[in-house]
Amino acid sequence: MxxxxxxxxxxxxxxxxxxxxxxxxxxxxxxxxxxxxxxxxxxxxxxxxxxxxxxxxxxxxxxxxxxxxxxxxxxxxxxxxxxxxxxxxxxxxxxxxxxxxxxxxxxxxxxxxxxxxxxxxxxxxxxxxxxxxxxxxxxxxxxxxxxxxxLQDIELRYRQRYLDMIMNPDVKQTFLMRSKIVSLIRRFFEDHGFLEVETPMMHPIPGGANARPFVTHHNALGVDRYLRIAPELYLKRLIVGGFEAVFEINRNFRNEGMDATHNPEFTMIEFYWAYHRYEDLMELTEKLFEYLFKELGLPTKLPYGEVEIDFSTPFKRIAYKEALVEIGNVPEEILEDREAMRSFLEEKGIEVEEHLTKGQLWGELFDAFVEEKLIDPTFVTHFPIDISPLARRSDDNPEIADRFELFIAGKEIANGFSELNDPLDQYERFKAQAAQKESDDEAMHMDEDYVKALGYGMPPTAGEGIGIDRLVMLLTNQHTIRDVILFPAMRPQKSQSESQEKKSEEKREDNK
Incomplete structure (x- = not known):
């Protein structure tokens, strides 16, 4: 009962x-x-x-x-x-x-x-x-x-959000703010000529990002389906089909761990813009922030925990390698030597796998020594190509991608790049990713249909994804993603009988 x-x-x-x-x-x-x-x-x-x-x-x-x-x-x-x-x-x-x-x-x-x-x-x-x-x-x-x-029990607050909202009026204000933010983002992109679309949630092949997917089964078709990691490859198919500016605000699903900034299902906006480059996306992102702050009546300097974030535009820009050296204090002379980078990481207590490429080792260094130091909004550009399987190669340096990520308060908020539209290059990169599946279960699958789509010609395009949940966290001064998702994922609760059995077992152990 x-x-x-x-x-x-x-x-x-x-x-x-x-x-x-x-x-x-x-x-x-x-x-x-x-x-x-x-x-x-x-x-x-x-x-x-x-x-x-x-x-x-x-x-x-x-x-x-x-x-x-x-x-x-x-x-x-x-x-x-x-x-x-x-x-x-x-x-x-x-x-x-x-x-x-x-x-x-x-x-x-x-x-x-x-x-x-x-x-x-x-x-x-x-x-x-x-x-x-x-x-x-x-x-x-x-x-x-x-x-x-x-209602002070944090676990209970998330499990029974309805009770949390009854007892804590500030919780409702956070979600009212979230709703306003999503509405304003939608209006901003519509006003800039983007078309809102919907793409499949269940994919025959997981793709669009490096992540472990959730797997389900379609009984009528007798095949497995994957909850989408990202809508990217479907949105770019629409660019091939003739739409020149599209966006989608919806859920993505990643079968990963949970922490202060990760929930297995989360909300993103992804948008793709034909005849534009990644530099245009950075400018558009700055305009989006200016618009949000104006419409929400927020000051450009906001508190976030113990720090103050200055959202004044233009945001700082720094190349990936420069960030490693200038912000992460990584010795520049080791960045072209895989063994030297591996030794440096191990000296710092960070274990890495033998098969990692130079670019992947840069990624390990960045995660360990740079990311958490990026407090004010910062565009990090010129990513290694081997951690950017869908991005266009730089014309100036084929080892570098025309890509950026936006970091605020030590968190990745957005990821964008000039899209790879060379079908042969994309096919080879998919092959390289597929070859890594045995050692990396987050590597991408081969998507032959997407390569076929590129074969019909995709105009030069730039695309970006922005994490809605993390953005709301920043603008409402919340420090766990669970506080901005109405019903976050939770571990299963033990039944009363299981809890009682555990207590009895602990008591028996104490009596021994």
Missing amino acids: IFDNQYQQQRIEKAQTLREMGINPYQNRVVKECTNKEFLEKYAYLKESEEKEALNESCTVTGRIKFLRLMGKAAFAKIEDESGVLQIYFSRDDLGDEWFKTVKKMIEVGDIVAATGYPFITRTGELTMHVKRLELVTKAITPLPEKFHG
């Missing part, structure tokens, strides 16, 4: 008593005439008026009772809806003796009510509704956590 403690049973009994009285504790025909915020804004003038009440005004609000104080023949309560909290006052004289007695016995903190009444100012100066009619809308079976301690 889910509702088996005494407090839940008491509330279930009250719900049954209400039914026997002819009152539905879960009614459906409820009219909400205004929000709490609208009520408070509409009648705020009473605080400055000689008349401290508006008897001829009437409005119906709804909300969850967050506080209830009974005083014999009257009561004060705080009710909360999506817009905020409103104080209401009701009495036996207004509700009638019988219904007032019922309310006192049957309605509790956590219940959802509808209140109709007029505004007045209390002796303490608080704008309040004087209730003439009070209805129970929904009877809550489970009591809310005790007010003064709130």
Whole structure:
């Protein structure tokens, strides 16, 4: 039984008593005439008026009772809806003796009510509704956590996000901000001539990024399918087909570990722009940040934990190799010597595999000594080609890709590059990636259909992906991705019997 403690049973009994009285504790025909915020804004003038009440005004609000104080023949309560909290006052004289007695016995903190009444100012100066009619809308079976301690169990907050939102108003504000950010990003790209599209979530071949996929099975076709790692290869097929500016905001799935910046399913925007280069993407990204900060009313300098981030444009730009030397303090003379780099990493306590290429070793050095030091927005450019399997080779140096990543607060926020549109070069790179599958389960598969698509000719194109979750973290000063995803992935909870068995086993061990 889910509702088996005494407090839940008491509330279930009250719900049954209400039914026997002819009152539905879960009614459906409820009219909400205004929000709490609208009520408070509409009648705020009473605080400055000689008349401290508006008897001829009437409005119906709804909300969850967050506080209830009974005083014999009257009561004060705080009710909360999506817009905020409103104080209401009701009495036996207004509700009638019988219904007032019922309310006192049957309605509790956590219940959802509808209140109709007029505004007045209390002796303490608080704008309040004087209730003439009070209805129970929904009877809550489970009591809310005790007010003064709130919901502090982090694990419980993520598992029961609904309860987290009830008890912690700031949580709702974070997700309201997230919604605004996504809406503004969509508007920005539409205003810049991009077409929003949708591409498959289940792929016959995992591709678009180096990552381990989730695998499922399609019964009707009798084949395995992979939840998409990235939409990249499908979006670029659309560029081949004739669209010149496309974007998609949607989920990606990667079968990887979970930490403060990684969740197995996450939200990204990816966009592709024909007849543009990666330098154009960096400029467009700066414009996007300028637009977001303006529309959200944010200052260009924002706190993030113990640091302050300066989002003033233009953002800093630095080449990958320069970053290793200037920011990571990696000796420049070792960067062309695989054995010297491997020895340097091992001296620093970082184990690396024998098969890693020069570019991959650069990547290990960058992850270890550079990334976390990039606090203000920084475009890192000129990536090694062998860690950029889908990016175009630089005309100036074939070992370098026309690629950048944007780092903020020590985290990768965006990844973009001039796209590889040479089908023969792409085929050879896919072959090289496929050859690494035995030693690297995140290496890409061969995608022959995508190579065929390139064979029909893809115009020069630049593409970029931006992590929505990490962006929201930055703009809301949140330090774990779980705080910006409504329902983050969690480890399975142990059943009560398993927990009890573990306790018994620990007790037996202690007694030995």
